[in-house]
Amino acid sequence: MKIRIVIINILMLLLYADVFAAEGLYLSANLGVSFPENLNFSKSEPGLNVEASTNFDSDFLWGAAAGFDAGSFRIEGEFKFMSHELKDVQLSGDATGTHNGNESISIPSLFFNVFLDIENESIITPYIGAGIGFAIYDWEGITVSGVSFKGAHKTANLYQLGGGIAYQLGENFVVDLAYRYVASDNITIEGGNMKYRNSNVYLQLQYFFHNLESMESEE
Numbered sequence: 001m002k003i004r005i006v007i008i009n010i011l012m013l014l015l016y017a018d019v020f021a022a023e024g025l026y027l028s029a030n031l032g033v034s035f036p037e038n039l040n041f042s043k044s045e046p047g048l049n050v051e052a053s054t055n056f057d058s059d060f061l062w063g064a065a066a067g068f069d070a071g072s073f074r075i076e077g078e079f080k081f082m083s084h085e086l087k088d089v090q091l092s093g094d095a096t097g098t099h100n101g102n103e104s105i106s107i108p109s110l111f112f113n114v115f116l117d118i119e120n121e122s123i124i125t126p127y128i129g130a131g132i133g134f135a136i137y138d139w140e141g142i143t144v145s146g147v148s149f150k151g152a153h154k155t156a157n158l159y160q161l162g163g164g165i166a167y168q169l170g171e172n173f174v175v176d177l178a179y180r181y182v183a184s185d186n187i188t189i190e191g192g193n194m195k196y197r198n199s200n201v202y203l204q205l206q207y208f209f210h211n212l213e214s215m216e217s218e219e
Contacts, residue, residue, distance in 0.1 A: 127164055136154070
């Protein structure tokens, strides 16, 4: 809970700073694909001990961000929406079976990110960065071979690492090919604890309120 309060306060301060220092402000929108790792959990009750391994399909993700460009580094607040449809569930233990369905998990999330731009004399700028945030997991329940796992609506902390290659388009626009690896803390559901992991690949269009070419000439 403390992490979420800190993140919200930082994002509010970032927005406040951007309003009064528009020369460093940028906005971005992104669209890409999310590749989730398997989610594993278990259920234990008198006379029944089972483990479930879930396989989700990759799916589209989208998001938006507002940030501040400080020259060699950037800070930003980012909203990201990821969702996945269930491909299959493999059940093992006291009960076995396979479930193929279209249940889904959706993950709206909020991040505070810091990026380091690797500056050079070209219009192509590599960068690396990391972020911390939180998400709301909306997980539909499933039943496999008569064993039911209840759905859940949970909040969990998130972390991401990644980088990308940014290509400058004129004075104010940048297009960015980005990669992020996203991971969560433990999420408690009826079947115990699970950890969410995925890889995101997406294109991002950024608009900078200041003139990028004039900043380069000043340097």
